Amino acid sequence: MKNLGSKLVLIITGIFIFFPLYAATEFSMRNGAEHTHGLTAYRWIFEQSGFFENLAITARITVLAVILNLLIMVPTVTWLHLSGQRYKRLVEILTILPLIIPVVALATGAQLALPSILQNTVYELSFMYVVVAMPYTYRALDIGLSGHPLATLTNAARNLGASWVRVLTNVIVPTIRPSILAALFLMVALSLGEFTLAQLLHWSTFPVWVTNTSQQNIIGATALAVGSLFFAWILLFGFTFFGGKKSNTVQEEA
Amino acid sequence: MKQATNPNVDMKGALSKGGAFHGFMSKFPLPLVPLFLFLLIFFMWPIGALTGNAFKSNEGALTLSNISLLFQDPYRLAFKNSITLGFISALVGAIPGLVIAMAIEKQGSQTLKKFVASISGVLANTGGVPLAFMFLAAFGPAGLVISALKSVGLDLYGLGFTLFSFTGLVIVYAYFQIPIMVIVVTPALSALRTEWKDSAANLGASKIQYWVRVGIPILLPSFIACFLLLFASAFSAFATARALTVGNIALVPLQIGSLVDGNVTVNQANLGYALAFGMIIISLLAMIPYIWIQSRTSKWQR
Numbered sequence: 001m002k003n004l005g006s007k008l009v010l011i012i013t014g015i016f017i018f019f020p021l022y023a024a025t026e027f028s029m030r031n032g033a034e035h036t037h038g039l040t041a042y043r044w045i046f047e048q049s050g051f052f053e054n055l056a057i058t059a060r061i062t063v064l065a066v067i068l069n070l071l072i073m074v075p076t077v078t079w080l081h082l083s084g085q086r087y088k089r090l091v092e093i094l095t096i097l098p099l100i101i102p103v104v105a106l107a108t109g110a111q112l113a114l115p116s117i118l119q120n121t122v123y124e125l126s127f128m129y130v131v132v133a134m135p136y137t138y139r140a141l142d143i144g145l146s147g148h149p150l151a152t153l154t155n156a157a158r159n160l161g162a163s164w165v166r167v168l169t170n171v172i173v174p175t176i177r178p179s180i181l182a183a184l185f186l187m188v189a190l191s192l193g194e195f196t197l198a199q200l201l202h203w204s205t206f207p208v209w210v211t212n213t214s215q216q217n218i219i220g221a222t223a224l225a226v227g228s229l230f231f232a233w234i235l236l237f238g239f240t241f242f243g244g245k246k247s248n249t250v251q252e253e254a
Numbered sequence: 255m256k257q258a259t260n261p262n263v264d265m266k267g268a269l270s271k272g273g274a275f276h277g278f279m280s281k282f283p284l285p286l287v288p289l290f291l292f293l294l295i296f297f298m299w300p301i302g303a304l305t306g307n308a309f310k311s312n313e314g315a316l317t318l319s320n321i322s323l324l325f326q327d328p329y330r331l332a333f334k335n336s337i338t339l340g341f342i343s344a345l346v347g348a349i350p351g352l353v354i355a356m357a358i359e360k361q362g363s364q365t366l367k368k369f370v371a372s373i374s375g376v377l378a379n380t381g382g383v384p385l386a387f388m389f390l391a392a393f394g395p396a397g398l399v400i401s402a403l404k405s406v407g408l409d410l411y412g413l414g415f416t417l418f419s420f421t422g423l424v425i426v427y428a429y430f431q432i433p434i435m436v437i438v439v440t441p442a443l444s445a446l447r448t449e450w451k452d453s454a455a456n457l458g459a460s461k462i463q464y465w466v467r468v469g470i471p472i473l474l475p476s477f478i479a480c481f482l483l484l485f486a487s488a489f490s491a492f493a494t495a496r497a498l499t500v501g502n503i504a505l506v507p508l509q510i511g512s513l514v515d516g517n518v519t520v521n522q523a524n525l526g527y528a529l530a531f532g533m534i535i536i537s538l539l540a541m542i543p544y545i546w547i548q549s550r551t552s553k554w555q556r
Contacts, residue, residue, distance in 0.1 A: 006357035102490030109300030
């Protein structure tokens, strides 16, 4: 009796989540002439110019964003946990600020004030994505690090004669790998689907290309929507469900 | 930042604490320089610039004329619409999200929890044209739901329903709002210990008394915080609104978008920055209480 209500809620939720997806998949497989189904619309996607180019651009932006994010966040958060506890509150506040500013507003500012060398390259997006993802990536790393006796491990390594670089690469990074993966996942999720900054800063990325191409053919556009959703979902779901296993245990330890 | 650069104060702090690691980094938090610089260049500076421009006339003189335009139509209407959309969408996301999170908590299976966490993370990141087309296939004029209802004699579009409307936006936004709610409210629900329920029951409290006296007072601050986050998320959503509406609903993010794209020309060159500044102010009003409540409640939730 007790669980009946909650089961019902979960079933309704499942319908709400999967029905639009089912409807879109069905629609995308229509062959113009109503009653037959096929993959015509999916073939149409690959025939559109710019598919591979834009996918490649988004992939490169994502890789740079991931690298920048890890280079800046991992050493900073590690230091905060080891010896910068006094600055933790300050950094917590600083890193949550991007959540306060709507991305649309940030885009108008970026268009105005980014260094001019960056304004001329699509990779300015990587830098902005690192900022937009920071509230999430900082927290993912912070939670992950809280579960480990990092100071003890570091002291031990230092006493055995390891350099600081070696401590970072051989002690800290392997210990906190699950939270690094979590931060990486969040960064990838954001970069793959981000539309607002790319559109307002006038760059062509995969999401922008999807939007523009969608205007030509409604069935093709639905196929494109289903395709890009499934692509992102499989990638992200794989990341969280399998990569998340370890980071969950870290959180429980904390 | 100022504090950090004052060596005297920091030395004292380090000495009094006397920790093993305080010695070598106490003069200046050198390790924080990359993060500070990054945020300065890619966050503070752009926001400072747009704020400055919001108060500049075409000739560069200080003026309030851009800001005063925000209180006139069509911009006043856009702010009204965006705020209303934020509120309704937050309600439509927060209540089912809370119910779903409670149902998951009740089921208590670890696999289910992990599955839901993964799928919520993915859904919360869904938006823009793909999301819009997915709903078009279900609720569009030729969509599956709409044609099914038509075949049993209920013509929703004939009755005035359309996905390209305010109601349509609320329905579509629910697809990412509800998962966001599930993600942010779950920690608060997990913090409701079963021991409290048991001890309330042992002391003779009824289920209703438990919720009125214990459950709701504990959950309320978190619920309000989550509601504010959802408000901000719907208030500033751009990609999905742009994909779904065809200029028939005035919304602030869309107005900024068309000003930036140069689709619309106005006398005031800096109007777009004033709109962005207005958005930041409203977003601040929602997010500062959110951050404050979250930081207060997260202390005992761990």
